[in-house]
Amino acid sequence: MSILFEPAEINGMKLKNRFVRSATYEAMAGIDGTVEDRLVNLMAELARGGLGLIITGHTFVTKEGQAGPRQLGIYSDAMIDGLKRLTSAVHQNGSLVAVQLAHAGQRGIGKGGDAALGPSAWVESDVQKASEMTSDDIKRTITAFGDASERAVKAGFDAVEIHSAHSYLLSQFLSPRYNKRKDSYGGSIENRARLLLEVYTEIRQRVGRLFPVMAKINSEDFVDGGMTMEEMIKIAHMLEDRGMDAIEMSGGTFESGKLVPSRTGTSKSRDREVYYRKAAGAFKKEIKMPLILVGGFLSFDIAEEVVASGLADFIALARPLIREPHLIRRWENGDRTKALCISCNKCFSTFSTKEALHCAAEKTRKMQPEL
Numbered sequence: 444m445s446i447l448f449e450p451a452e453i454n455g456m457k458l459k460n461r462f463v464r465s466a467t468y469e470a471m472a473g474i475d476g477t478v479e480d481r482l483v484n485l486m487a488e489l490a491r492g493g494l495g496l497i498i499t500g501h502t503f504v505t506k507e508g509q510a511g512p513r514q515l516g517i518y519s520d521a522m523i524d525g526l527k528r529l530t531s532a533v534h535q536n537g538s539l540v541a542v543q544l545a546h547a548g549q550r551g552i553g554k555g556g557d558a559a560l561g562p563s564a565w566v567e568s569d570v571q572k573a574s575e576m577t578s579d580d581i582k583r584t585i586t587a588f589g590d591a592s593e594r595a596v597k598a599g600f601d602a603v604e605i606h607s608a609h610s611y612l613l614s615q616f617l618s619p620r621y622n623k624r625k626d627s628y629g630g631s632i633e634n635r636a637r638l639l640l641e642v643y644t645e646i647r648q649r650v651g652r653l654f655p656v657m658a659k660i661n662s663e664d665f666v667d668g669g670m671t672m673e674e675m676i677k678i679a680h681m682l683e684d685r686g687m688d689a690i691e692m693s694g695g696t697f698e699s700g701k702l703v704p705s706r707t708g709t710s711k712s713r714d715r716e717v718y719y720r721k722a723a724g725a726f727k728k729e730i731k732m733p734l735i736l737v738g739g740f741l742s743f744d745i746a747e748e749v750v751a752s753g754l755a756d757f758i759a760l761a762r763p764l765i766r767e768p769h770l771i772r773r774w775e776n777g778d779r780t781k782a783l784c785i786s787c788n789k790c791f792s793t794f795s796t797k798e799a800l801h802c803a804a805e806k807t808r809k810m811q812p813e814l
Contacts, residue, residue: 446751447743447758448775451495453733454655454688456601458495458539458757461750462771465691465737465759466543466604466659468500468511470799476503476516478525481799483532489764490536493772495757497538498691499529501545501606504591505584507560508546508612513799517542517591526598534599541602541657542595544588544646548612549573549621550697560584562615562622562629562638581628581638584612589645592656602655602688605642609704610696613639614661617678618696620668632674636681643685655688657735662694662722665702672722679730691735691759692726694719705762706739707788716745723754735759741786743779765790766802 448460471482489497502517503509509516516522526542533540549561549572558574559565565573576584588605595603607613615621616638622629628637639658646656660679663672679690695704706718717723718738726734736755740746746758763770763782770782789803 445743445747447747451733451756453602453657455653456496456539456655459537460493460495460771460775461757462493462495463691463735463737463757463759464489464494464497464764465693465735465761466498466500466606467761467765468514468800470511470513472513472515474513476509476514476518477522478515478529482515483528485768485800486529486540487532487536488768490533490538490540491772492764492767492769493775494538494764496601497533497540498604498759499540499542501543501547501611502591504544504546504587507551508548508584508587509552510545510547510550510611511552517544517594518587520594523594523598526594526600530599530601539601541604541655542591542598542600543604543606543659544591544595545606546584546587546612548610548615550611561612562624565621575624578626585638585641585645588642589649592646592649596650596654602657603646603650604691605639605646605656605658607639608659608661608691608693610664610698613642614664614670614696617660617674618664618668618670620664620666620670620696632677633681636678639678640681640685643682643687647686652686657689657691658682658687659691659693661696662692662719662726665695665699669696672725675722676725676729679726679732683730683732687732689733689735689756690726690730691737692719692723692755693737694722704738705786705788705791707786715739716741717749717754720749720754723749727754733757737761739786741782741784743774743781762786762788762790765800766804 551559737759
C-alpha cells in the first residue's frame with residue numbers, strides 16, 4: 444500500500460490517509476455567511492471522494508474581516524447550527540473536517556462602507572482602502588478568533604486552522620511590506636509575529652491542549668519587502684515552542700505576479716508540481732511538527748515521493764478537487780493518472796456567478812458538441 448494511504452495523526456486527530464483538501468473559497472454561503480445546502484452538499488461530496496481531512500474555505504471571524512461575497516462565516520453563535528449540518532455531512536461520509544479561521548485585514552470588504560482594517564493604513568490612488576488597527580481593534584480581533592474557535596468545537600469540527608498566509612490580516616502583520624507599525628506589533632520579526640502568537644494562545648486557551656490547532660503560513664511572500672523563507676522558519680519555531688500542532692505551507696500574495704498562490708499553467712517538470720520544495724526542505728531540517736504541503740500537486744507519484752522522502756507529512760490540494768472531487772478515491776482504486784485540472788484559474792471567475800465555485804474548463808468541455 445502506498446504511504447499516501449497509510450493513516451497518520453495530528454494531535455490525536457486520526458486521518459485515514461495523507462490527503463488534505465486545502466481551504467478553497469467556495470462562495471456558497473448565504474449573504475450573511477451562514478451555511479446553505481449547496482455548501483453542505485459540496486462538503487459531503489468531497490468526503491465521499493476519499494479525503495483524510497477537509498479544510499473549509501476561509502471563514503471570517505468578524506464582519507469587517509470578510510473577504511468576499513457568500514463567504515462562510517463563524518462570527519456569531521447563530522451560525523453554529525448551520526455549521527453542525529456541515530460537519531455532520533462530512534462525518535457521515537467518512538472524512539474529517541477543520542474550519543479555517545480567517546480575517547481579511549486590509550483586503551476586507553468592510554461593513555457599512557467603512558474602510559477595512561489592517562496593520563497599517565493602506566492608500567491606493569488617493570483612496571484610503573484600510574485604516575491602521577488600534578490596540579483596541581487588535582484586542583477585539585484576538586477575542587474574535589477565540590470566540591470562533593469555541594464555536595468550531597460546538598459545531599463539531601475536528602480541528603481549526605489559523606489563516607496566516609496569502610496577505611490576509613495575520614499574514615499582513617508578518618510582512619514588512621504591509622506592516623509599517625512602530626509599536627510592539629511592528630519592526631522585528633518577533634514583533635510582527637506577535638499577533639499570530641497571541642491569536643494562537645487565545646485559541647489554545649479556549650479549546651484546550653487536546654484539540655488540534657494548525658496554522659497556514661507562507662513559505663515566503665515573493666514580493667519586494669515581503670516576508671522571507673528565513674523569517675518563516677523563525678515563525679515556525681515560535682509556533683512549535685508554544686505547542687502548535689501542524690503547519691500548512693503555502694506562499695505568495697495577491698501581488699506576487701507569476702508566484703501567486705494559485706499559479707497558472709502545467710509543466711512536465713517534476714519540480715513544477717512542488718512549488719515550495721526548497722522551503723519545505725528547510726522547514727523539515729529544523730521543525731518537528733507535522734507539515735502539510737500545498738502548491739501545484741497534480742501527479743500521484745510526485746505526491747508519494749514527497750511524503751516517502753520525508754519532505755512533508757501530508758499533501759494538500761485545492762484546484763484539482765474542484766474539477767475532480769473524487770480524485771483521491773480514483774487514485775485509491777488504482778487509476779493513478781494525473782489529475783485533470785489544467786491550472787487555468789478559470790474557476791476564480793465562477794465566484795461571481797449564482798453557481799459559485801465550479802470548474803469552468805470542465806463545464807465548457809461538457810457543453811462542447813460531440814464530433
